Amino acid sequence: GEVPRGDAHGATVGTPAAGAPPPVRQNLSCMRQDEEPLARGYAVTHPPGTVVLPQPPGWHQLLLATHGVLTVEADPGTWVVPPQRAVWVADGVHHRLVMTGRVRVRALYLAATAPVPAALAEGCRAVNVPSLLRELVDHAVRRAPLWAGRAPDARLVGVVLDLLETLPAAPLQLPRPRDPQAAAVAAALASDPATDAPVDRLARDAGAGRRTIERWFRAETGMSVGEWRQRMRLVAALRMLAAGEPVSRVAPAVGYSTPSAFGAMFVRHMGTTPGRYFGTRNADGLPSNANA
Secondary structure, eight states: OOOOHHHHHHHHHSOOOTTOOOHHHHHHHHHOOSSOOSEEEEEEEEOSEEEOOOOOTTEEEEEEEEEEEEEEEETTEEEEEOTTEEEEEOTTOOEEEEEEEEEEEEEEEEETTSOOOGGGSSSEEEEEOOHHHHHHHHHHHHHOSBOTTSHHHHHHHHHHHHHHHHSOBOSOEEEOOOSHHHHHHHHHHHHOTTOOOOHHHHHHHTTSOHHHHHHHHHHHHSSOHHHHHHHHHHHHHHHHHHTTOOHHHHHHHTTOSSHHHHHHHHHHHHSSOHHHHTTOOOTTOOOTTTTO
16 A cells, blocks of 8 residues: 555655664665565655655666656756656656645656666656556556566566557656756746746846857757747646646746637647646636645
8 A cells, every 4th residue: 555655755855863874875775685676666645845755776766646746857857747647767867856736656666677678778758658557557566566586576567668668758858958058048937937038138138149049958958949938838837737726827827828828739739638638627727636
């Protein structure tokens, strides 16, 4: 069953008693046994806020939310993880989780020695999660630890990895430019998703020309400034929708004059309406599970 939130939260990020080893070290010690498992699990319901899960060396992580929306923040960028998505975090990528509302987190730790697909060997990757994969991951987390020497465990991990390899990447990454001037422009945009400030002014405020900023954004994020602004607005909107805000309030908050204009953008990027995306029957876009 699920680990009680209070106990797991304290063991993960709490302040240790005097003379006690740091919590992460305690978790690491649990993972340093003579015979390492193939996979370990972490199942906790977290309240709103920021959490740093144990990140022991030698372990990949598959992170998903079976309820609510979490955001994975890492050096390469930001990934939004609603229930229909998951984020793969490769060994060595330091990150933190930001919870929007109460979030049921499922983290499957996989040994870095496991034969993962080449696309998952480094960095982070967002993937779509159909119901079959979500149920398999949930089952694996609850069953963990999983052992390579046990045929049922090995088959379970193998199926999860096979499904991950064939799933398309989800368009929910917000990569961060590393150049200081481009990063300043990104920070200005993210601080006010509704702003229509022209790129020329943002670039000037950052001490650079528009062409220079556009070049850095293309090189380091794969997007123009305008495309990055739209992706950032989508990420901000997903967080608000997950927190229970109606579309009528979300649209202007992220720079759209009408709910219909926002809805058209959402369908174009996500393939469905906000209401259907969050599994709600409320025509205003309020997630039916927002306050569960």
